[in-house]
Amino acid sequence: MNSMDIQVIGVLGLPLIQQGDDLPALICERVAFQDGDILAVASSVYSKSKGFTRDLATITPGADAVRIAEKTKEDPRFVQAVLDSSADILLEYPFILSELPSGHIGVRAGVDHSNVEDGRIIILPPDPMGAAAEIRDSIRRITGKNVRVLITDTCGRSFRRGQTGIAIGWAGMTAINDYRGDTDLFGHVLEITEEAVVDEIAAFANFVMGESHQGVPAVVFRNCRTWTGHDTVYFTPEQDIIRAALKSKKD
């Protein structure tokens, strides 16, 4: 191994997470953390540990949910949960694409009915940045180690089929590595100045987690470089060309 080597460690043997479980403690029992490690946690298991789930039987769909559900052929109660999680709807059909209060734009507002008991759905953590900070603080308290934490979700994207992992919350690092003012191999000032490093790490974490029944909801990255930058990962509506095009089509 040389200094560029990174280790990526899937956290094995976690139980099925239930509301009230101390997720950071369960992870710390299985990982010997080192300072600087990056821990990626699937938003679904964080949500389950905190009770960010809903029982479909308790949801009464409104008129909008009934109308959209007729088009998308989904359970109107599920659609209502998506609307409840959304701050702005960008597209209703063939799938609901919406903006969450956090700024994240995703399909069905990240509401999920896989890997949960029948009749229940998992919603995204309402404060994903706070969730990452809380896990980071817990790990520091339990182990004394200074780690960085990512909360991941699985998302579709424009122009390409298939889902990939992205980061919806992070702590101990900035979302964006800002290269402004840096120079390339030939001494030119770089024009590409922003790399969304949290999403690049979340993407590979999602690959290691796998979908399906593999059940590896936490992944540790060891020996990753540090960077400087900022946390402005979401466009303003005025900056967002694709959003504007969708909105103008919808109206």
Added chain:
Amino acid sequence: MNSMDIQVIGVLGLPLIQQGDDLPALICERVAFQDGDILAVASSVYSKSKGFTRDLATITPGADAVRIAEKTKEDPRFVQAVLDSSADILLEYPFILSELPSGHIGVRAGVDHSNVEDGRIIILPPDPMGAAAEIRDSIRRITGKNVRVLITDTCGRSFRRGQTGIAIGWAGMTAINDYRGDTDLFGHVLEITEEAVVDEIAAFANFVMGESHQGVPAVVFRNCRTWTGHDTVYFTPEQDIIRAALKSKKD
């Protein structure tokens, strides 16, 4: 280490790649490949080794390039090179977004003037799938090892600031891990059935490569799982909702 551990190794010490360089041989001098390794190679260094670069002084911009360059404030010869690399233009301003003959949709058709001599630009490999297959075959010939190969590019995306790595070519694996028919932890058939694993790996490869002057254009992933799926990563125009919205706005 347990069986879930993955090693990610940046290939250090490669020289500045020139046209005619045997890139697979240069990488094999620096990596002891094992069967199953995944090698990610930056498209820019592959293009340089093959001479997929252009001299701006030899390009005469046409009327469209001059018209677009006035809006984007770019060199009209650079814009002409972007148009020459594009099969279909989805957006002209504030940046050119276009589809390449390979099906990949990207900003400025991936034409790049960083990390290259003044007055030259790097274009994406015209046949990125063939490029990955060629590198894979060369490594097998040199080392006898059966590796998987990705060609990466750096790309913006919708709804989120910052660029991330994506895969434009791959060999020895499918782009998409298809989970159709698989079940989740509770035995339900999964609804999310397609994971774009090549893009998840390319994203983290890009993080390890870094932008700027770090000069690590190749990354090896060791001990990654295998998967089954398919290579249909690009939507048809009829399937692509965002493309349709952009097109309807443009017309």
